[in-house]
Amino acid sequence: MSISGVKEFCRPQSAGNAVELLAKHGNRAVLLAGGTFLHGLFSRGLGSGVEVLVDLQHAGLSYVNEAHGGLALGAMTTFRELAATEQVQKMPEFGALLDSLHCPPAQIRNQATVGGCVASAYTLFDVPVAFLALDASVKSLGPQGPREMPLEKFFVDYFEHSLKKGEILTDVLLPKPAARSASAFLKLETNSNDLALLNVAVRLSLDKSGLCQESRVVLGGGVGKTPVRALSCEALLNGQRPSRALFENAAQKVSADIHPVSDHRASGQYRRAVAKVYLRRTLLRAAERLGIEIA
């Protein structure tokens, strides 16, 4: 295997320690979170040049804390740990996380971390799309100290994020959800245990009179270089009363926002056609969680 070049295995006991190790080893070092994505790369021959592994599991980044009514997730929180929280299990606001966290099989859920998943900047992943619909932001730590940025600004291109060299992701922050919110996530895949051909995360927040006050519509999978926020759909939803007709209209609008690719797994045409269907279904799923009547 091409990772046979790995010679050193470091176990930093803090995030700061990890940053120091990255500074020391530069391009020879790679961060190890859950390891599932990393092994995926290595087993496909994409690991040459890596000589130092920096294992983050003891760096104090495994926690799920309540933060101002929202959640502060340490980067090393596993999918399983996040899925097991009261918030994700019970709150319709976090429905998109409940849905997306249960897509991969147990073996992945037990290993994969929220930080590793986000930092891979792989547009075919599911959980980051759900995070985006929940207005997540990320905290990082680098030689210049800590900083925070909205997750929307984090993804730049295929496998490219806006962290600087030597910075590590330390937290994923989810703000307190607006009142009367629900979210949902659906994924189109060929078989289970697949990367998304496309996926959709949706968040609806209603005002007191039952109109949609705010919405988030995010698509991932093969619809762009990074997950895409479907602003046209959101504009159509906002201020309106949720209904099947509204959702159908919003779904039709999604074409304007996505640039589906054609690859050996599906054509752009197919992705475009099914994006509408999946968006509609995800909106209905979120609406169901709101407990409202959908005419």
Add this chain to the structure above:
Amino acid sequence: MSKLNIVGHSVLRTDAYDKVTGGKGYTVNLRLPGMLHGKLLRSPHPHARVLRVDTSLAAKLPGVKAILTAADVPQIKYHPVYFSPSEAASMVRDMLILATTVRFAGEPVAAVAATRPEIAEEALELIRVDYEPLPAVFDATSAMQPGSPQIYEHAPKNIVMNPSFNFGDLQKGFEEADYVFENTYRTQRVHTCYMEPRVCVVDSDTSGNLTIWSSTQHIFGLREKLAFALGIPISKVRAVKPEYIGGGFGGKLDMGFLEPVAALLSLKTGRPVRIEHSRYEDFITTARNPFEVQMKTGVKKDGTFTARSAKSILDTGAHATHGAVVLMVHGFFGFLLPYRCPNQTWEGMTVYTNNIIGGGFRGYGAPQAAFAVESQIDEICDKLKLDPIEFRLKNAHVQGEPHPFDPNFTLSTYRLADCLEKGAKQIGWSKRLPVGASPGTKKRGIGFACQPLWVSGCMGFPDIYEHSGAILKLNVDGTVNLAIATVDMGCGQNTVLSQIVAEELGVPVTAIRVTHADTDTVPFDAPSHASRVTYSAGNAVKAAAASAKKRVFQVASGMLNTAPENLEIVDSRVQVMGTPANGISLADVVKRAESPYVKMVPDGMERSPIEEKGTIMGIACLAPSSNPSPSAVQFVEVEVDTETGEVKVLRVAYAHDIGKVINPSGAEGQVEGGFQQGLGYALMENLTFDPSSGACLAADFLNYKMPTAVEMPPEITSLWVESDEPTGPFGAKSLAEPCLIVPAPAIANAIYNAVGVRVRDLPITPEKILAALGKLDPA
């Protein structure tokens, strides 16, 4: 027939305990002292001349013990297919162990043996190969066009073989038809996906004798092919039977590059050499050949066939390997023979391309044919408003007829009609709705497909082995050793053969021990393939048991003072027929035979008759007397999401004309597993390649989509039609392959019933369905 105590019962797998506690018997576990690790260096080019191989840097790497290039291998062209002798006229010998012209991306050009696998891998990276890339062609039709790259000198237009067969008067047949249907069907390349990788260990001695352990479906084939390719006598090769292997499905039915390379590395280093395929290597090692089948069919308005013609194009990839035989099985058992029609023509072409080579895979050409034939029949019935069940019955063979392939055999038991009836009832065929009539956006449909004719082994086929042998040895504790070359690849061969022996001998199945076997010590058995083990090897073990029983009775007759013809064995007790009180344990009989001639007793010495002495064995080596045809029908119910094209299979009913079920639970397992493979073939599996470089795009389980537990239907019902085949052990015919031949057309037909969409090329993806429903936006 007397009551059967063991055959016909769902006896527990004899190797299950071992497998649930770790699984010792796989070749992948084997480690020998001093063992080296071999790796193959593979060409990145799909077609190229190898100009120079510079191994000097690699040779200097500490831990590297030997390197091979084409210059180091015997220049003996061979074919790797186990079930056919090397010199067989119908096979094409176009392979070299390491070649100087590579013809598919991944063909090995060099090999290394080192003390650790990582060192061997590193050494591969240090080997410099200068290639002269040549133009490549990746589809069979283009390969036959003028101007296409010529892959071999011996095959003009890249055609390996082009057989055709005519029966009757096709022209007249079409004139007599009321309707003529012309359609073309295409199937894709898929991989067997055995879970234990291909792996071997070869050891050698200073006299050049080789011992090979390999995850293989045929130890005698491996021995013969290895000896032939190395240019050494077969007595210098001993192939050891694996206790069991982690799946084969036909994908381990030929010698790979790994075995002869490991052998040469072992001879060079004087140490055992192990080579294990990575999963990537397995994906590019063997596949089911893709086919294009052009069919023209004439029918009367009542559905009687008047004329059938087909042209089948098989892409065999860079080497002929199985391509010749797959083509013929496809042509005969897939197209010409299953139904009656006085006027038929079939033309087949096996074509070289620069794709990966084809191997064996359950069904062996028939799934491709069945997809075409059974889909077209469905299309005909739909167009002419005919009952598809009646259509099959109208054109099917009838019990008692001579076997359409070889009139020396008869269809002595043939129950297609019963299978159709049982399956139809189980699925609720009478409640099937007209095409597209299911309400809602998720539409349900029911469809079926048949495999009206199949084989129980290869008796009667040119250039294909079909004989088995078994050695039984009775032990003084009442257990029985069964030494047989048959490989258990997961279907339960060990268990079924044990059941047959146990039933014949009158002992519990737990008394049977399937023991060590290798090519030096046991008789030849043809491979575990062609749905043959229960019928063919089963007959041999039964005969061996009968032979042992005869000897038991000879010895016991003296002990019980009665003629041997009066004896029987019931529950390990040798007794006068019908009188258990007048009997002795089998163990005591064996002890008598094995004990000293003279026994010391209190008042002197006791002598037993000399004729009773000697180990009690039963040996039988024989060919089966027939090749009885099973038949099978599968009904499926699907649900098609008309908004996304996604297909779910809800229910399956499979009826099989089996002769006699030896182990019902095991037989169900064959149906259920076959459906996983068939579902994948129908809907999602596709071994795809880059159209310009030939690189494999689906060489891992992320990109090669195989059904998981979630995709499988919750209901699969197996229905057995038993008819007591007189030439089979306890009445059995075969089972294995039809389970994978019928699912794809059954699913395709069910999809048509659900949504009125006919897809004629596999896999039937959601995208193809949505496109056919007109729901894709213009590009």
Add this chain to the structure above:
Amino acid sequence: MKHSLILEVNGERHEIAVEASATLLHVLREDLDLIGPKKGCDSGGCGCCTILLDGRAVYSCMVFAMSAQGKKITTIEGLPKDGKLDPLQEAFIQSGAVQCGYCTSGMIMTAKEFLANSPAPGDPEIRRAISGNLCRCTGYHKTIDAIRTAAFSR
């Protein structure tokens, strides 16, 4: 360059020296001679290598051995208690869920965690639970029977 590592496997402590790049699967099979966890794809795609890490099912081919220090590793060899098979192992035998058996160890380890957390699973949950374990022989049918039997025989 080898690093010293202490692994606790099936209740036994092992002190070994491994490469930093070695996967847990590799170390279990090659350094500790355990044959239960199997290599089917070495890329987290098939599940044949599934073991329990602190009671959680993981693909051992995707775990660096060095990360497993301090954790309780359980392989199929560690399931029997006092010489008696785990109910899952027994159920796999009885239900006919074992054909070639190569996926069996991984299936059972996955099911072991699943049943610890799901007292009365329905068939759809069982299917989802083993969605990360590929099998080419059985069609999963009797595998699900076995897991269901083990669940409800408690």
